[in-house]
Amino acid sequence: MIKVMLYLSTGFVTLSILVSIYRLIKGPSTPERTQALDALGINMIAGMGVFSVILRSTAFFEVILLLGILSFIGTIALAKYMERGVVIERRSSD
């Protein structure tokens, strides 16, 4: 029973990733693409978690942490690009 649930949830997470990719490519404006990228990263983390439960393995925890870090930095970079028009500033405000 739990096996069926886990396989079904990987299927739904994959579906959600595909929908996020559609919005990432098709999205008319930059904020939608940023949101789609963040949701894509979170769905990848969730899929990896379910996958490591299926395999009963702890080998993917570092992948989960690294995906979280890179998704966080990517989202911050895109948000800062939308807000300030530049990703890395020379001088900070204070």
Next chain:
Amino acid sequence: MKEANDVILRTVSKAAVVIILTFSIHLFISGHHRPGGGFIGGLSFVAAIVLLFLVYGIDKVRRNIAVDFKKVAGIGVLISVFTGVGGMLAGKNFLYQTFGQVHLPVFGQTELATAVLFDVGVALAVIGTSLTIIMSIGDDR
């Protein structure tokens, strides 16, 4: 340009940078038997520095980390090459490596490998190269 209002970003990144640096050291020392090693350890170190660049601006980080990263890359490549030549001096092949079981005071029975020295060089080369590229193309001069 209007004043930045990013208290949440600064507060979160102060904790996140420490976590990312700790994770990069963990990835670096967990090579060989589990996923990790010099390359990915160096890359996650660069991720932490990039987060600092994003939050605090390039000038402030350069003032506080007063290191020329081109020299870091060169020193890393030199360390890698010389640890490879060290195997030749002992009469073995280039990049020959060995390991042994050592009893350390705190860690107990530990396996120490000479490939870690090579990995230090790889990590320094990756850190220097990536940060040089990012500082060259990310500068809005």
